[in-house]
Amino acid sequence: MESIGVLMTSPMLSYLEQELERRFKLFKLWNYPSFSAFAQSNSPSILAVVGGTTIGADAQMIDSLPNLEIVSTFSVGLDKIDLTKCKQRGIRVTNTPDVLTDDVADLAIGLALAVLRRICEADRFVKNGFWKKASPELGVKFSGKAVGIIGLGRIGSAIAKRAIAFGCPVSYNSRTEKPETGYKYYSNILDLAANSEILIVACALTKETYHIVNRKVIDALGPKGILINIGRGKHVDEPELVCALTEGRLAGAGLDVFEDEPEVPEQLFGLENVVLLPHVGSDTIETSKEMAELVIQNLEAHFLNKPLLSPVI
């Protein structure tokens, strides 16, 4: 398979880079000034694209790669891939579901605790030497708080399971009701927000869920509510969120994703009640390795004409 051209869109993980290099003819998009510069000399060579959360495979890229057979994304999210184009061209698409579910759910809970219990703030407080002169600020108790989850898929369900162990009543909004879960369902996201103290975004990003957390939802969540986003930045109307946080209309937020990564709204930097992460989601050593292995196994299966392990199309 060493002659098979594979395009990696960004330096998402060095282990993945190394393994791809060992097996295929690897092209690294970030070594070129632009995609068009890359495509000019190399487009016919590319049979596979390994995309990620920053650069996937959009219409322009797919159109420029005449021999593209498969897109294997190093993520579970498919929002950066033009699935319609792939279907039209008969291009296979794989992602990395399940292996990262627990990490992302753990992070959602970790963020909620960090915000409510002011953990990052406490770490700064002690490390900056303030404890000698002042006492810690009061946090807000996490156990027992009403948790509202937007999207009760794999990740949403994993978050719910964890929240229950803290005595938190769980409710959700989803495309369809899932009565077998026993959690309270709200068909209207405004009702979910109004009845939650912690609102967690855990759904997939689609046309329907773009800006699903808008001004109205933020208002319904209210000044004592906190928002946790481990989905996609575009799930949230970011300028509205920034306004609400700077004006004190929301009690706090824990954000792993942003509308225009790696740009993070500067106004959020100075807010003690906001925890910002540079899209770390599933970046633990163990999960990154498993995701990389799944990408590789999917590519190998495709080129050996075997069934794909985690096909989307």
Next chain:
Amino acid sequence: MATDLPNILVMGPPLIFPDFQSQYSHSYNFLTFFASSLPLPQYLSSLNILPSSIRAILCNNMQRVPADLLRSLPSLALLVTTTMGTDHIDMPECRRLGVRVATAGGSFSEDVADFALGLLIDVLMRISAANRCAKKWLRSELPRNIPPASRVGGKRVGIVGLGKIGTEVAKRLEPFGCKIMYTSRTKKSSVPYPFYGSAVEVAAESDVLVVCCSLTEETHHIVDRAVMEALGKEGVIVNVGRGSLIDEKELVRRLVSGEIGGAGLDVFQNEPLVPCELLSLDNVVLSPHAAAVTSESFHHIMELVAATLHAFFENKPSLTPVMQD
């Protein structure tokens, strides 16, 4: 100047004290001994207050309540501490003198357990460290100057002390897919987790230790060099108990030399002093003894203390919950 209001000697002081003092200034005469550098007898005589007029102390663990102080107050009958722990109090002397010690009991167990989980997830997944990097994200390709994050799921977590707090920690850890085990004074037959007779034994089988036991003579430095050695290079320690449960000097040495994976520490041997070597470590998350500090617990303990003192001085049983002995 003595007043008709009952005297309460205040030591520590408890976090609630400023609010408590302003709310109950018409009910009690608060003697702010914590703010004085004088020894107790001189402090009291400077205010023309007889030691025999003091029947109650209100304190927390920021100051010790030793035998000689207890003995110098012949009428002392009640000692209210806003903590769960009593390691700052000479308990045998209290028993000898017939002084009732009222504590926060299990009031904070959930808050402390929540915080322990928060520290555990933060240290493993590098939340505080990554938070610091978010500002620099735009300017660097990948903000990977932080130690790599590690999964919570699948970790073997050894709980040191399966009391009120330890039990709540275990309950919360279960859905994270952690393998839970514990060491405690006695084995708890109703508990499904594997029991180990000593901290060294549980450390040998763990990736993470969560220290939640009370501080006694037996548990002083329960996490010592041997335990840290058994835990190993990738091990993580979370401490929400008392600083002296861990050999702090040894822990700091290992963190600096990389002989231990990381730590989440809410308590220290000499609060509010924190070993300066820890201040620059990204694999360490520190907090100022804040595991029980929420507005909910604050208001709860205010009510408990008020009811306890009221019932005591009125010599009537309380209609609302009072503190445990």
